[in-house]
Amino acid sequence: MSASPAWVEVDTAAVAHNLRAVRVALGPGTPLCAVVKADAYGHGTDLVVPVLIAHGVTCLGVTSNEEARTARGAGFHGRILRLRAALGEEVEDAAVLDIQEWVAGADHARVVAEAGDATGRRPRVHVSINATGISRDGIDLDVPDAAAQLTAIGADRRLSVVGVASHFPREDAEDVRTGARAFDAQSRLAGALLSTRPLERHCATSYAALTVPESRFDLVRIGAALYGDTSAAVPGLRPAMRLVSRIAAITSYPAGRSVGYDRTHVLDAPAHLAAVPLGYADGYQRALGGRAEVLVRGRRAPVVDRLAMNTLLVDVSAVGGAAIGDEVVLYGAQDAERITAADLERASGEIAANLYTSWGRLLPRRAAPSPD
Missing domain, CATH: 2.40.37.10 (Lyase, Ornithine Decarboxylase; Chain A, domain 1)
Structure with a gap:
């Protein structure tokens, strides 16, 4: 019995079960980023990350440095991707954690680059574009200076551009298909301005990845489904x-x-x-x-x-x-x-x-x- 009048119980076996179910639904060969933002959706990064390590997860999605710090402390040696634009001081603090940063335009890219300078580090970054229409933190290719922003980010030698990303605004299959088609075309255009090398492209959430296969691209970001809470039709998921x-x-x-x-x-x-x-x-x-x-x-x-x-x-x-x-x-x-x-x-x-x-x-x- 807990000494507290109320508490949260986390079923780590359910997290492991859900991860296996998602992998089966995605099929072999689909790289997966397990999302542990918001302290693993409130389930506890400290409880969830050891499960993910034990099951061979090699990429984590975070929003806070503390989540990344907990993951590294638990022995996670894979890559960690931040899924939002960070403040400059956050980027500086994250230097020892080796977080790949989410970049939201040329002005934000300069903030990230300056933070890298301050720590003697060249941040690896994923550039967000507004192909899906969420209009939150991505460069919209229809604004007049979009090409100039992308070119400036790609030309900044203080940054290592490794990916192009977006996020879906609705859990609706047709909306996701439309957004995926737009992302496919726009991420190619953006990639050509950002780098001469092929860049990793990703935009799929749990619902998108598990409902619309053409949204998967090079990486899928699985959050809600890990914890048993998704409207995607995946049989057998268990709330954790x-x-x-x-x-x-x-x-x-x-x-x-x-x-x-x-x-x-x-x-x-x-x-x-x-x-x-x-x-x-x-x-x-x-x-x-x-x-x-x-x-x-x-x-x-x-x-x-x-x-x-x-x-x-x-x-x-x-x-x-x-x-x-x-x-x-x-x-x-x-x-x-x-x-x-x-x-x-x-x-x-x-x-x-x-x-x-x-x-x-x-x-x-x-x-x-x-x-x-």
Whole structure:
């Protein structure tokens, strides 16, 4: 039993299982970058990277230097690719970590080059282009100075350009196909301006790589699928996280009582309400109040109040024998029942990753116990 009132359990065996399933779906010969950004989507770089090393992963995608530092400390000797534009001081700090940087235009390229100068290092970089229309940090080839930007980056001897990259804005097969065709053409044009050598080309996310084979190019970046959360049709993926707490108290109230802040819920019958010591300060968003369900004794039970900062209320009237100390699962499986990513998305109106990436970083985290 955890000493914390709420915690995250990470099933590292599920991560290994999902990696194998993804490799089968991709087929042999598709280079893979395992994405551990946002502290492995909240699952813990320290827990996930050893699994990836054991299964022969040779490329990791990160956003922070701390993720890269944890990976190197765990014995990862492969290449590490940053999947966003970094500040100059981040690039300087990353010198000893050998991170390949994501470059977002000529001005940003100069920042990266100057950071390399400061550390006596020639950064290897992947230049982002806006072929897919995400319009976030890539050079748009339709702007007047695009060719000049690409030529300037390629001519800067302080940088070693090794790749051309992009990212898809939608999980929609036709949108991905259209973006992949544009990326194919534009990355060739960009590559010719950036280097006389062939450059690695990559834009595929989990959904794109597993749904639209022509999006794979030279490398696929697999994040969400590793953790069992993707809308791609890959059979057998297993969610790798559970969010767990316990019932701290159970109190009975008569019909007609309002429940929690703002009186948003009124009991239409006598009820037993369980107080669970988890709230919006722990990343369980207030939007879930009155809409989400949790698991108690293998049965679904509704969250009925609007949530407090560190407490929520669950109606356990229909859960036979519910008692103080019972395990409460807010995401993941309990017995034969499961609270899924889709459940969370319906209740919150947000993608599930918006929730669980926070839980894993705000709450105590541990590896799930091995099955008997």
